[in-house]
Amino acid sequence: MKITDYPAPETWASLSERPQIDRKTLEKAVDCIFDEVRKDGDKAVLRYAQLFDNARYADLVVDRACIEGATAQIDDSLKKAIAFAYENIMSFHASQLSDLRRLKENKIQTVKGVTCWRETRPIEKVGIYIPGGSAPLFSTVLMLGIPAMLAGCKKIVLCTPADKDGIINPAILYTAGLVGIDTIIRAGGIQAIAAMTFGTESIPRVNKIFGPGNQYVTAAKQKAQLLGTAIDLPAGPSEVLIIADRTADPAFVAADLLSQAEHGPDSQVLLLSDDRSLIENALCETQRQLALLPRKDTAAKALANSKALLMQNIDECFAFSNVYAPEHLIIATDRATQQAAKVTSAGSVFLGAYSCESAGDYASGTNHTLPTGGYAGSCGGVSVESFIKYISFQYITEEGLNNMAGSITAMAAAEGLQAHANAVNVRKQK
Amino acid sequence: MKITDYPAPETWASLSERPQIDRKTLEKAVDCIFDEVRKDGDKAVLRYAQLFDNARYADLVVDRACIEGATAQIDDSLKKAIAFAYENIMSFHASQLSDLRRLKENKIQTVKGVTCWRETRPIEKVGIYIPGGSAPLFSTVLMLGIPAMLAGCKKIVLCTPADKDGIINPAILYTAGLVGIDTIIRAGGIQAIAAMTFGTESIPRVNKIFGPGNQYVTAAKQKAQLLGTAIDLPAGPSEVLIIADRTADPAFVAADLLSQAEHGPDSQVLLLSDDRSLIENALCETQRQLALLPRKDTAAKALANSKALLMQNIDECFAFSNVYAPEHLIIATDRATQQAAKVTSAGSVFLGAYSCESAGDYASGTNHTLPTGGYAGSCGGVSVESFIKYISFQYITEEGLNNMAGSITAMAAAEGLQAHANAVNVRKQK
Numbered sequence: 001m002k003i004t005d006y007p008a009p010e011t012w013a014s015l016s017e018r019p020q021i022d023r024k025t026l027e028k029a030v031d032c033i034f035d036e037v038r039k040d041g042d043k044a045v046l047r048y049a050q051l052f053d054n055a056r057y058a059d060l061v062v063d064r065a066c067i068e069g070a071t072a073q074i075d076d077s078l079k080k081a082i083a084f085a086y087e088n089i090m091s092f093h094a095s096q097l098s099d100l101r102r103l104k105e106n107k108i109q110t111v112k113g114v115t116c117w118r119e120t121r122p123i124e125k126v127g128i129y130i131p132g133g134s135a136p137l138f139s140t141v142l143m144l145g146i147p148a149m150l151a152g153c154k155k156i157v158l159c160t161p162a163d164k165d166g167i168i169n170p171a172i173l174y175t176a177g178l179v180g181i182d183t184i185i186r187a188g189g190i191q192a193i194a195a196m197t198f199g200t201e202s203i204p205r206v207n208k209i210f211g212p213g214n215q216y217v218t219a220a221k222q223k224a225q226l227l228g229t230a231i232d233l234p235a236g237p238s239e240v241l242i243i244a245d246r247t248a249d250p251a252f253v254a255a256d257l258l259s260q261a262e263h264g265p266d267s268q269v270l271l272l273s274d275d276r277s278l279i280e281n282a283l284c285e286t287q288r289q290l291a292l293l294p295r296k297d298t299a300a301k302a303l304a305n306s307k308a309l310l311m312q313n314i315d316e317c318f319a320f321s322n323v324y325a326p327e328h329l330i331i332a333t334d335r336a337t338q339q340a341a342k343v344t345s346a347g348s349v350f351l352g353a354y355s356c357e358s359a360g361d362y363a364s365g366t367n368h369t370l371p372t373g374g375y376a377g378s379c380g381g382v383s384v385e386s387f388i389k390y391i392s393f394q395y396i397t398e399e400g401l402n403n404m405a406g407s408i409t410a411m412a413a414a415e416g417l418q419a420h421a422n423a424v425n426v427r428k429q430k
Numbered sequence: 431m432k433i434t435d436y437p438a439p440e441t442w443a444s445l446s447e448r449p450q451i452d453r454k455t456l457e458k459a460v461d462c463i464f465d466e467v468r469k470d471g472d473k474a475v476l477r478y479a480q481l482f483d484n485a486r487y488a489d490l491v492v493d494r495a496c497i498e499g500a501t502a503q504i505d506d507s508l509k510k511a512i513a514f515a516y517e518n519i520m521s522f523h524a525s526q527l528s529d530l531r532r533l534k535e536n537k538i539q540t541v542k543g544v545t546c547w548r549e550t551r552p553i554e555k556v557g558i559y560i561p562g563g564s565a566p567l568f569s570t571v572l573m574l575g576i577p578a579m580l581a582g583c584k585k586i587v588l589c590t591p592a593d594k595d596g597i598i599n600p601a602i603l604y605t606a607g608l609v610g611i612d613t614i615i616r617a618g619g620i621q622a623i624a625a626m627t628f629g630t631e632s633i634p635r636v637n638k639i640f641g642p643g644n645q646y647v648t649a650a651k652q653k654a655q656l657l658g659t660a661i662d663l664p665a666g667p668s669e670v671l672i673i674a675d676r677t678a679d680p681a682f683v684a685a686d687l688l689s690q691a692e693h694g695p696d697s698q699v700l701l702l703s704d705d706r707s708l709i710e711n712a713l714c715e716t717q718r719q720l721a722l723l724p725r726k727d728t729a730a731k732a733l734a735n736s737k738a739l740l741m742q743n744i745d746e747c748f749a750f751s752n753v754y755a756p757e758h759l760i761i762a763t764d765r766a767t768q769q770a771a772k773v774t775s776a777g778s779v780f781l782g783a784y785s786c787e788s789a790g791d792y793a794s795g796t797n798h799t800l801p802t803g804g805y806a807g808s809c810g811g812v813s814v815e816s817f818i819k820y821i822s823f824q825y826i827t828e829e830g831l832n833n834m835a836g837s838i839t840a841m842a843a844a845e846g847l848q849a850h851a852n853a854v855n856v857r858k859q860k
Contacts, residue, residue, distance in 0.1 A: 023656070081840035088540035088834075095538045096548070099529070108525045110518035110795035118526070121774050123808050135845045171844055207808040226453070226652060230808035249860070255853040262849040289856075294848050337825055344551050348822045354857060355826040358850040363837045365540035366822040378553050378637040378660035380820030390810030392778045392796040395767055396785040404518075407793045410511035414601055415565045418724050419692040420788040423685040426719075427784060430679070 543830025
């Protein structure tokens, strides 16, 4: 991990750049698989499962007994751990719902006889993609399933890759069952996203697709978006930026850097401080802890691309962080809660020595599906709002329309839209 | 306008399909212009203005005097009309802001020692695209500029095409000045969107691009989205669906159909009723009113592609409408306010005989930038929320982390992420 001393502000934008992926080769694969899934439905999904994963199963839909059977395969201690996280995620997201419920009561009379308000409705059908691969991300089932249930989505489809015999990690099945998701599909990769975009015989078409994935899955979600299916976020490599002052504990900082670095070789890890000895001690401690990790090879690769920046002062650390717009921001200073106001762009912020990122990844209650790659500059993470849509309503009385008639007809005339004015005039003439 | 009697529910999905545009040819033009603007900045923007619009100007930035000069060119009656709309749009959107301000106070203690909450921050830099062409859409300047100002966006850039001498419609300049937008750029089409995506010498790079446009502008916004710049909505042809019962006034219904049809030859217009004579009378009245319109050729083309559907009853009208997910929904029945609850997918809903769409287009206070093409199934229209992002925060005490430690470490171990567990363990060991 390279230390850069006092980078000049004009270099911050380039220091904030994330590695680019070559989209062209991805797009070809995506276009091809989308075309086949649109044409051949289930058959195409199974064909690609055979091609990529040597799949020997023929059933895409996981049956009820299989979901229930997973319960017996999970240790009681893990069940307890999941139940604890479930409660916290539920209570934090339920508080978002109560904010939304107030909207309907917030009716505004903009003019006498003109009442305007908004109401929310659940997105009817949503898809949740859970990657397989090295880490069975059952925690993401909680993070996406709970707000979907709270929002009231009518259909929740979960797609996740199975092994060649059609077996899905039982923790994923168990968690899906706990949340109440009953449509679970053995499908991964581009073909799973294509299936939820078009719908197949077994896989429902959805209005919005959520969930993380590798660069193929992300490219497929972006294709889905072009075809009219909404997506949560274009997920990129995970990121943490830590702002630490001289009061921070180097061992805590090191552990947090490593918990991000182990995600993948392309994970983005940044340490910013106004204190060179804190940086040096934290990096030294990072090497010590790294040696003991099962995923040390992955973490070492991520660290090789990571940056430690010595800044003039803590304010400059925040200024850089706001340019970078990290997915996770840890403020490891003795004035963290007061400094929260300095954050203008970040996905999720962890304040103080005991707020480690892994708490938010699993159990504190906040969502872990967050904007990466600088998207925190324009959007937030997944919340109950991600599963609903706003509809505006207006009720106008005869008096209300009369009060507005002059303004509407003058503006319509100035925009050259006479039929817009006529819609008012025919009503006035009655 | 063709009347279809009692379409079977299995035909509703195909009746709801919008015309497809050929994306491939658009994408080539978009890729080429984006590459040049990235490379050559202002020069490329001017080059395309010369090529497409015979532009003879060299200044992309509209100067202060020019914006102020527009005031003198606007009639007092139009100024008054705009001021009236401004007040209503401001008061409706300000009420959205007050909902958001409560978030920070909604701190949840999910576990003793674990406090989670959300705060909002404005999106720092936003771009507003206002098309030129046949209708100078100054009303859209209000609809996008007012919520951007309310949200507190630091930089608001407005791009709009100028004529060959660099002149922009004074109503657009006047309205921008009224809202407080001081960065106005003479640029239209794909090159304007590319410039706001990459930034040029004169045109700031923005985090999110808003505003309507033709299919080239929409394709350019989708390209911007792939490159990491957020967009409001992929704008398609405008749409209205009217549900009318036998109590509806055929002249009102006709006027509303026409106010949508005059937007463009590809406008989507649907009339649904359980009463055949209402449909027949409304269509007859549509022909009568059409003949008197300045944009009758455009409206006639749109009507030729439009549909009138006779349904079994009003509930079936709502069921179809929810499948179609119209941008605008007019409920012209005698029980409109009670029936609002039946709407599950629509952009903006107009209740009762006097709630004409043009009221919402200009002056009632609701936003007119709305989801088209079926996107109302997954997202709402532009609101103050479109100009902000949510950030989640958590503050965890030593006790709080101890309370969660078992759950976090068990889940991390089950996901195979040991460094995530270590971040808790190093803290417990202190």
